[in-house]
C-alpha cells in the first residue's frame with residue numbers, strides 16, 4: 496500500500512490501532528456548521544467534533560489567529576514563558592473565580608493536574624491520610640490511568656493492572672450517599688456540573704450546594720470538570736456560573752481551542768502555591784500556537800451576543816427534537832442545557848442510540864451518542880438558525896428510517 500493511492504476507510508483497519516470504530520465516511524473539509532467528505536457529500540454538523548468546534552469549522556477569527564501565530568513562533572520550552580499564554584491566562588483569570596492558571600493539552604491532562612494538585616494540597620496541609628477522592632457513577636474525566644480510575648465507569652479502567660487507590664464512587668445527585676461517605680479523610684470531590692459522556696445528566700442545584708457545604712466542613716476541595724460544559728456550551732462562560740456554587744479547581748479543554756488542542760486548570764493562588772517548582776509540568780502545555788487560538792476563541796465566545804445566542808439556539812433545537820418526538824414517539828425526554836442536549840430513547844429503542852447516529856450520517860447529519868440510550872447534540876455555539884432547521888429535517892428523516900426498521 497502506498498500513501499499516494501487514494502486513502503480509504505479500509506486502510507484504517509490495516510494501519511491504525513483498533514481502539515476506535517470510525518464511520519465509513521472521511522470528512523475532508525468544513526466551513527461553519529457544514530462538512531464535506533471525500534465524495535463531496537455534505538453534512539450538517541450537530542456534533543462539533545465532540546463538543547469541541549464551538550465556533551464551527553474554520554472560523555475566520557481562529558484561522559486568522561492560527562496563521563498569524565504560525566508565522567511568529569510555535570513552541571518554547573516552559574523554561575520561558577510567552578505572550579499568548581500570558582494573555583490567555585489573564586483573560587481566564589479576569590473572566591472567572593480563578594487567580595492562577597496551568598495549561599495542558601487535553602481534558603485528561605488538565606484533570607490529571609487537578610487531581611495531583613488536590614492530593615498534594617491535602618498532604619501538605621493535613622497529612623498523608625487525607626487522600627480520598629470522591630467521584631460519581633457514570634462520570635467521565637479522561638483516559639489517563641488516574642483520571643479514568645476517578646471516572647465512574649469501571650469498564651474503562653479495568654484490565655490495566657493495579658489502579659490508583661483511595662477513590663470512591665457514589666451515585667450522582669444523591670446527597671444522602673455523599674453525607675454518609677464524606678469525612679476528614681476526603682481530599683477532593685470531583686464532578687461534572689452536567690455529566691456529558693455519562694448520558695447528559697444535569698447536577699441538581701441542591702446537590703451542588705451540598706457538595707460545597709460538605710467539602711467546606713471537611714476541608715476538602717471541590718473540583719469541577721468543565722471540559723465539556725465550559726467555554727459557553729451551556730450559555731454561560733462556565734457552568735458553575737449558573738449556580739452560586741464556585742469550585743476550588745476547574746478544568747476546561749474541548750471548546751477552549753475550538754478544534755486545536757489546549758486545556759487549562761484554573762484555581763486560587765492559595766491552592767496553586769502547592770504545585771511548587773518542578774512538581775508538575777508538560778512539554779506542550781501553554782505553547783504559543785495553542786494559546787493564540789485559545790485567545791481568539793475566548794474573544795469571540797465570551798460576549799453577550801454569542802452566549803445569549805446559545806440559549807436561543809437551544810430553544811430551536813429542543814423544540815425541533817420535541818416535535819420530531821411527537822410524530823415518532825422515540826424519546827422519553829430531551830434533556831441537558833444550552834447546546835449540550837440529549838434525546839433519551841424510550842423503552843422500545845433501548846440500546847439503539849448508535850443506529851440513529853448511523854441513520855443520521857446516511858441523511859447528511861453528524862450527531863453523537865452519550866451511552867447506548869442517548870443521542871447527543873453539541874453543535875457549534877454560532878450555528879446558523881437555517882442549519883439548525885436543515886439538520887432537524889435530516890434528523891427527522893433518520894428517525895423515520897430507524898422507526899420503519
Ligand SMILES: *Cc1c(COP(=O)(O)O)cnc(C)c1O
Pocket residue numbers: 600601602603604606635636637638687691692720721722723724748749
Ligand atoms: C472529553 C472529556 C474529558 C477528556 O478530555 P480529553 O481531551 O479527551 O482528554 C474529560 N472530562 C470531560 C467531562 C469530558 O467531556
